[in-house]
Amino acid sequence: MTAEIAATGALRADRDRPDTATRPKKRRSDRARAEARLGWMLAGPAFGIMLLVTLYPIVQALWDSLFSLRLTAPDDREFIWFRNYQVILGDPAFWQSMGVTLFITVVTVLLELIIGFAFALVMHRAIKKLRGFARTAILVPYGIITVVSAFAFFYAFDINSGGYVNSWLSWVPGFDEDLNWFASQSTSLVVIILSEVWKTTPFISLLLLSGLAQVPGDLEEAAKVDGATSWEVLRRVILPNMKAAIMVAVLFRTLEAFRIFDNIFIMTAGANDTEALSLLAYNTSIGRLEIGLGSAISVLLFLSVLIIAGIFIKGFKVDLSAGRNS
Amino acid sequence: MRTLRRTVAGLSAVALAATLGACSADDGVPTLTWYINPDDGGQAEIAASCTEAANGAYRIETSLLPRDAASQREQLARRLAASDRSLDIMSLDPPFIPELAEPGFLAPVPDTLQDTDGIVQGAVQSASWNGELVTVPFWANTQLLWYRESVAEAAGLDMSQPVTWDQIIEVAEDQDKQIGVQGALAESLTVWINALVASAGGQILEDPEASPDEMQLGLETDAGRAAADIIGRIGSEGLGGSGLPTADENASMNLFQGDSGSFMVNWPFVWPAMQSSDPEIIDDLGWAVYPRVDAATPAAPPVGGINLGVGAYSENTDLAWRAVECIVQPENQAQYFVTNGNPPSNTAAYDDPQVQEQFPMADTIRESLDLGAPRPQTPYYNEISIGLQRTWHPPTAVNPDATPETSTDFILAVLRGERLL
Numbered sequence: 001m002t003a004e005i006a007a008t009g010a011l012r013a014d015r016d017r018p019d020t021a022t023r024p025k026k027r028r029s030d031r032a033r034a035e036a037r038l039g040w041m042l043a044g045p046a047f048g049i050m051l052l053v054t055l056y057p058i059v060q061a062l063w064d065s066l067f068s069l070r071l072t073a074p075d076d077r078e079f080i081w082f083r084n085y086q087v088i089l090g091d092p093a094f095w096q097s098m099g100v101t102l103f104i105t106v107v108t109v110l111l112e113l114i115i116g117f118a119f120a121l122v123m124h125r126a127i128k129k130l131r132g133f134a135r136t137a138i139l140v141p142y143g144i145i146t147v148v149s150a151f152a153f154f155y156a157f158d159i160n161s162g163g164y165v166n167s168w169l170s171w172v173p174g175f176d177e178d179l180n181w182f183a184s185q186s187t188s189l190v191v192i193i194l195s196e197v198w199k200t201t202p203f204i205s206l207l208l209l210s211g212l213a214q215v216p217g218d219l220e221e222a223a224k225v226d227g228a229t230s231w232e233v234l235r236r237v238i239l240p241n242m243k244a245a246i247m248v249a250v251l252f253r254t255l256e257a258f259r260i261f262d263n264i265f266i267m268t269a270g271a272n273d274t275e276a277l278s279l280l281a282y283n284t285s286i287g288r289l290e291i292g293l294g295s296a297i298s299v300l301l302f303l304s305v306l307i308i309a310g311i312f313i314k315g316f317k318v319d320l321s322a323g324r325n326s
Numbered sequence: 327m328r329t330l331r332r333t334v335a336g337l338s339a340v341a342l343a344a345t346l347g348a349c350s351a352d353d354g355v356p357t358l359t360w361y362i363n364p365d366d367g368g369q370a371e372i373a374a375s376c377t378e379a380a381n382g383a384y385r386i387e388t389s390l391l392p393r394d395a396a397s398q399r400e401q402l403a404r405r406l407a408a409s410d411r412s413l414d415i416m417s418l419d420p421p422f423i424p425e426l427a428e429p430g431f432l433a434p435v436p437d438t439l440q441d442t443d444g445i446v447q448g449a450v451q452s453a454s455w456n457g458e459l460v461t462v463p464f465w466a467n468t469q470l471l472w473y474r475e476s477v478a479e480a481a482g483l484d485m486s487q488p489v490t491w492d493q494i495i496e497v498a499e500d501q502d503k504q505i506g507v508q509g510a511l512a513e514s515l516t517v518w519i520n521a522l523v524a525s526a527g528g529q530i531l532e533d534p535e536a537s538p539d540e541m542q543l544g545l546e547t548d549a550g551r552a553a554a555d556i557i558g559r560i561g562s563e564g565l566g567g568s569g570l571p572t573a574d575e576n577a578s579m580n581l582f583q584g585d586s587g588s589f590m591v592n593w594p595f596v597w598p599a600m601q602s603s604d605p606e607i608i609d610d611l612g613w614a615v616y617p618r619v620d621a622a623t624p625a626a627p628p629v630g631g632i633n634l635g636v637g638a639y640s641e642n643t644d645l646a647w648r649a650v651e652c653i654v655q656p657e658n659q660a661q662y663f664v665t666n667g668n669p670p671s672n673t674a675a676y677d678d679p680q681v682q683e684q685f686p687m688a689d690t691i692r693e694s695l696d697l698g699a700p701r702p703q704t705p706y707y708n709e710i711s712i713g714l715q716r717t718w719h720p721p722t723a724v725n726p727d728a729t730p731e732t733s734t735d736f737i738l739a740v741l742r743g744e745r746l747l
Contacts, residue, residue: 068743071407072425072705093746160569160577173699183571183720271511271571271719280746286400288708288747289407 045294058302062084063297071289084296094297098304101276102188105257108196109250116204116249123205125214129145142202150266153195155182185272192263192274200256204249211245212238248319254312256303339352356642357385358649361402363632368666369417376652384645386415389745395419395513399708406431406637413637414646415653418461420452420633421701421711424534428705429629431610433460433636433643437681448629448698449671450470455703458537461633462650463671465659468694469521469591470687471614476618477503477588479614488625490618491522491556494589498565505560506578506590507571509721515709516701518591519718522553522624524699531702531710536707540743543734550730552619554718556728561721571720579596582605591616593630594691613687616692629698631671662689670696712747713737 028036063084068078088094119138126134141149159165159180170177181187207236215238223237239246268274270283281301285294312318359504364368367633373386380386391398399422405413408425408613418426427430440463442450449463471489478485483499498505508514528549532542544550560566565619566573567581575592582590584605600607616627636646636652652658659670660678676692685691702710717733718724739745 011478072403072429072431074407074429085745088746091746158572160580165383178568180571181569186622269511283712284746286404287396287712289403293743293746300355 003108009223022049052291061295061298061302064291065299068242069292071291080292084293085300087293088296093275094300096273097275097277097280100189100274101258101260101278104193104196104260104276105254108193108200108257108260109253111193111197112201112204112253113246113250116201117208119201119205120208120212123209136207139202141199142200142206144201146262147266149199150195150263153191153198154182154267157191182268183272185274188268188274190273192260192267195263195267196257196260200253204253207252208242208250211242213247214245215241244318247312247316251309251312251318254308258305258308259301277304327579334688349623353374355385356645357387358414358642358646359412360386360649361391361413361580362388362417363395363398363419365606365668366666368662369667371665372658372662375658376649379652380649384642384649385492386649391417396708399425402426403431405451406639409639411639411641412741414640414642415650416637417464417632418635420499420552420631421703421707423453423461423633424703425705425707426453426635432460433639433640433646435462436647439553439647444673445671446673446692446695446698448695449506449631449633451628452631452703453633455552455591457602461635461669462654463634464634464654465542465668466671466695467593467630467669467674468691468698469616470694471617472506472582472590472691473597473612473614474582474587474589474607474610475612485492485612485614488615488618488621490621494617495556495559495565498588499563501588501690503588504567504581504586504739505565506573506582506592507566507570507721508562508573508575508591509557509561509566510572510574510577510720511715511719513575513711513715514574515715515719516685517630518682519557519714520547520699520701521616521626521628522556522619525623526550526552526618527623528553529702529713532703534582536704538709538743539702541600541706541738541741543737545730545734547719547730549619551726553680554724554726554729556619556725557718557721558724561724566721569623571722587730589617594669594685595667597685597687598604605693607747613690615690615697619697622734626699627694627697629695629700631668671695706741709740710737716747 005215021299062277066079066081068076068080068083070076123131123134123138148231155161159166159178163181164178165181166175166179169175179187181191218243219237219244220233223233228236258278259278263275264270264276264279265282270276270279275283275299278301281297285299288294359375360369368487370388372593377385391401398419402416402418403411403422403426407429423432434488435458440459442459442463445463446466447460448468450459452459452687453459453463456607464732471494473485475485477497480501483489483497484494494505497503502589508518520530523544526549528544528547530544532544532586533540536542538686561570564667567586569577569581573581575595579599581587582592582596583600600611616625618625636643636650654672656670656672656675656678659672660675660681662668663675664678664680664684668684669685671686673692681688699705706712713736714733716731717736723729736745742747
């Protein structure tokens, strides 16, 4: 959440900031050095705490992942090098989880991008009087705790506890009113993705809104004067100018969607092959108390997240600090 | 600045008062914390009455564990592994007891509590590990066969005699009714599978005390195939309703109360629950011992319940066991049954007139508890239970020719550390 806010802030702030990367290196003046020192004094404690609460667990997980270690059999602890990784990578269950996780990630991010952009346009263009109301209304789902929204969607669709969606959909030709949404993979995924999209689209639309605000109005006007249709203005002027915002939004949401947990945990608990990677890690470490094996899965999850971030930052040349394509 | 100083002074005063408050409540009486599973307040009541009876020797405070048994186990195992000293008394779900007993997380049961006379057999078995009593039975649960008298009558079924699953399935098919069973991917599915295998004369785990590398399962047997046949038929013929793959105990109770209700296997909590939610159904309600798989072999109904254990790292183990002695008194068990619907583990409690009045099926419950077969007792119970759930779910896909084999291969591979669960 902090990172998200920081990203929104960075996007806004970068417009007034000189591009430091292109400036030739000079000997720093005393004043610059004093400023740097002050910077470290101000940010140092937070940086130290961050290291303590993130780096330490990561290193511990890396270390634990090399052991055969069960919490309820502490005496049987044994150093086994990379055998945990061998078991995991050789198990179809892991690749099945990876597949489901990637599927959920791609579908939710795509849907959220499209709907989020529509919402951003509405918020951007809405008449002044309605703007505040539109923004608040669109942001409400994002303010709801994921577990709560997961339960809300679960009960709406669950036929055992009188879910109402089936009776709402009864007019649809060919729809079976006795459909048990959580009894097969495809229908379970529909509800999981629906809940995820409902919950986090506001986040994307918020980031896109700040991108829209960056598009210079005179460019749009010039395009219109030259006879461009609204579609052409959108495609040739607005989208290219907010590419950085789109990439940042997609990057953050992809990383978040890849770690999906709550919705699946509440709705299916991994039944019908809906077990995402983070749920697999949870079930192994916390459910089975297999700390070694579970840590190895967590490490693999962490590596996947690093790879995704790497692809975005290097591959699509998203510069997070400049918020602009280099 | 002055405001800041005043705030700091105010805060320190509050902190000091809080500490003093804690001290004055302390009054030298040792406090025992009893980690309880959620119920209707019965355990808290017993804690209060035992505190009073202790006359200042100890005070019992209750602390609530998560709702489902698996999460209770997760929390307790994590805290015991970290040598948590605040775990004095714990309400434990029987299948997970070996896992906590094996690494020495449970304090040894004193001689005064070793006497198991008058305690139902299923409860004693579930409280022991490696031939030793490691916890003390508190209440014992078992599933009964609940039925709609109108349905049984229409089918001409004599319910005073033991019935079989085949008979139930046939009646439901003929009358276009549904059977209340638990097919969700949860512990309740393991309970069902175990009861079927045991009722057919088999057992899921051949040698409970074997190490994980040497464990042998009894699923690829006639008993395992008979169990798979029953679950598969109920699943594929739609006899459990479309909610079956996600049905837990509450869902099957709701199904049973509906228009298509006929038979249901479930715990006795349904009796008070149905009385309050649907009093009309009570006139049409009957109960019997769990259905048989084979007409000639007595059924082995599921058993559950709660046993009490004392944490090995508790600072007051002696007092904790004294408190346990008070908690499991037959009067308390009878009272707990009457108020919370959880059946006693002590047979004496069943003779209580209030129990007999409020639970007309009390004698059937006692009979069922004596017949009951516990779930596999092993420190690796969690792997076996989840492995079973993974391979026997959804019930529609269970097939006697394939499921027992895939299930065995999968569970053994998990136990050998070759597969993820």
